[in-house]
Amino acid sequence: MSNLPSKFKNIQTPHSGYHWDGSSRRFFEGWYYRITLPLHGQSFAFMYSIEDPRGGQPYSGGTAQILGPQDSYLCRTFPDVNKFWAHRENLAFGHWGRTDLQIKPEYLEPQVFDSRVEEGYQATASLNQGYLHDPGSSSRCFWEYEIKPLYGWGNSEELQKSTAGMLSFLPVFEPGWQILMARGLATGWIDWNGERYEFKDAPAYSEKNWGGAFPQKWFWINCNSFQGESDLALTAGGGKRGVLWWMESVAMIGIHYRGNFYEFVPWNSQVSWNIEPWGSWKMQARNSQFEVELIGTANNPGTYVRTPTEKGMAFCCRDTTHGNLRLQLRELLGGNVEKNGKQRSRIILEAQSSLCGLEVGGGPWDEVWKVITH
Known part of the structure; x- marks a missing residue:
């Protein structure tokens, strides 16, 4: 892997490398x-996944999916796990379909x-490249x-953080979740069914998850393209995940x-949420210094995409990239409370x-x- 690009390692997060331990679980x-x-x-x-990479198991294989313009959808499977490769220390992976190369994938x-x-x-961490073709739909x-x-x-x-905290370094929480890049700048092109999109310094984002158990229920909010705010990125989410032998709900x-990181997590904040089956995502969180409120809404039906489940890839996830979001971040001020009983605060960001x-x-x-x- 000596030909792997080495730039940008200074902001590499924990869990950037590939997690599979070679076992058949x-x-x-x-x-x-x-x-x-x-x-x-x-x-x-772009959603990439590999399941049961040892091969020879009922759900062994890889999948690549794209949620495109107007929430359109393209999916291809890559059943040969031997044509998948991933780096253990760095963010780098890929899957080959048809090729005339006779070498080990790299x-x-x-x-x-x-x-x-x-x-x-x-x-x-610095490239995303590929080609998918669905012969059934000609997409x-x-x-x-x-x-x-x-x-x-x-x-x-500073050193980058693990999204799920120190415990995520142990196989206690399943699945693991890591935001790899909250915000970056992308330059290049995408050709979608013959329509070419060229871009320079477009907002970019990446994350990953992994494990041997599968999430039972979750929600997610992500945005790094805001009106009038060029240096802002938000990711929020919650779910029921396995911890040893019980399930817990966390968010x-x-x-x-502008160079600062505001983190509201279960070990430093109270995080509350009210999520409808579709159409409305509301979250509030508060710690000793700050409080935040998010209101997300979707006026469109969204698109179902495949996610790993106990029984392989299945349509059990509903997505849109055209949601509306309002965000308000406040700094809590000391001293007397206001008449309504709330602590005094000042708005940092709307x-x-x-x-x-x-x-x-x-x-x-x-x-x-x-x-x-509470």
Whole structure:
């Protein structure tokens, strides 16, 4: 892997490398790369996954999915796990489909990949490249863009944080979740069914999850393209996840804004949420210094995408990249409380977007999911 790009390692987050330990237990690892094109009012979300990479098991194989313009959808499977590769220390992975190469799969220089791999993808911290074609619908997508990371997960000048805290270094929480790049700048092109999108310094984002157990129910909010705020990125989410032999409901909010990181997580904050089966995402969080409120809404039906489950990839996740979001961040002030009993505060940030990623997954989603913490 000596030909792997070494730049940007200073903001590499924990868990950037591949987690599979070589065993035959049920296992998946998935990656999510998103770019937002404000001038077009569109987003592209690339979702890559590998299941049971040892091979020879009922659900062994890889999948690549794209959520494209107007929440359109493209998916291809890559059943040969031997054509998947991933780096253990760094963010770098790929899966080859048709190719005339007879070598073991590895990172290729972009021009070599382009000329020798007929279908497949490769992705690193600084590159996302590939080609998918669905013969059933004749849909296809080519893409190649470079990424300059700006924020990983944490304050810019410090060591980057694990999204799930120190405990995520132990196989206690399943699945694991790591935001790899809260905000970056993407430059390149995407050809979606013959329509070519070229972009320079477009907002980019990436995250991953992995494990041997599968999330039962979750929600997610992500946006790094806000009106009038060029240096702002938000990711929030929550879910029911396995901890040893029980399930717990947890949620978090993370904001990168003008070089600062505002983190609201269960061990330093009270985080509450009210999520409808579709259409409304409301979250509030408060710690000793700050409080935040998020209101996300979706006026469109969204699109179902596949996610790993106990029984392989299944349509159990509903997404849109055209959600509306309002965000308010306040600093708590000492001294007397106001007449309504609330602590005095001042607004640090108010922002809104119409290009927010909103998601609900798992289930059941037959009623509002409401959790209030004090």
